[in-house]
Amino acid sequence: xxxxxxxxxxxxxxxxxxxxxxxxxxxxxxxxxxxxxxxxxxxxxxxxxxxxxxxxxxxxxxxxxxxxxxxxxxxxxxxxxxxxxxxxxxxxxxxxxxxxxxxx
Numbered sequence: 001x002x003x004x005x006x007x008x009x010x011x012x013x014x015x016x017x018x019x020x021x022x023x024x025x026x027x028x029x030x031x032x033x034x035x036x037x038x039x040x041x042x043x044x045x046x047x048x049x050x051x052x053x054x055x056x057x058x059x060x061x062x063x064x065x066x067x068x069x070x071x072x073x074x075x076x077x078x079x080x081x082x083x084x085x086x087x088x089x090x091x092x093x094x095x096x097x098x099x100x101x102x103x104x
Contacts, residue, residue: 004031004053005102006094007062016050022069023052028062030054059100067097 007030010016020030031053054062070090078091080103087098094103 003056005056005059006051007054007059008052008066008092009094010050010052010092013050016052019066019069020052023054023062023065026061026065028054028058028065059095063093063095063097063100066093 008016008019010019016032016034020032023030032050033053034048034050070092079088080091081088082096082099082101083104084101085096085099087096089095089097089103095101096103
């Protein structure tokens with residue numbers, strides 16, 4: 001299997017599905033990790049974070065699509081500053097919007 005980049009960590013499977021659907025619609029191949037991986041704790045299901053992985057060649061386009069998607073639904077949330085270029089990027093993204101560097 002080819003090497004992949006972690007693009008996004010979703011807090012739950014619904015959020016992951018929304019982001020993956022948007023990327024799929026734009027022609028970006030997405031591999032989901034953690035789907036259906038809930039555990040039972042005290043008889044209540046607890047969802048794990050779901051990760052979305054992409055091919056490195058698709059990273060610039062995927063980051064742009066994710067940025068547009070986040071902007072459309074934004075209403076707050078944390079962010080981080082890229083150590084490489086200084087761009088402010090939403091907390092949920094693992095790649096910088098501007099230079100596609102990984103979070104350090």
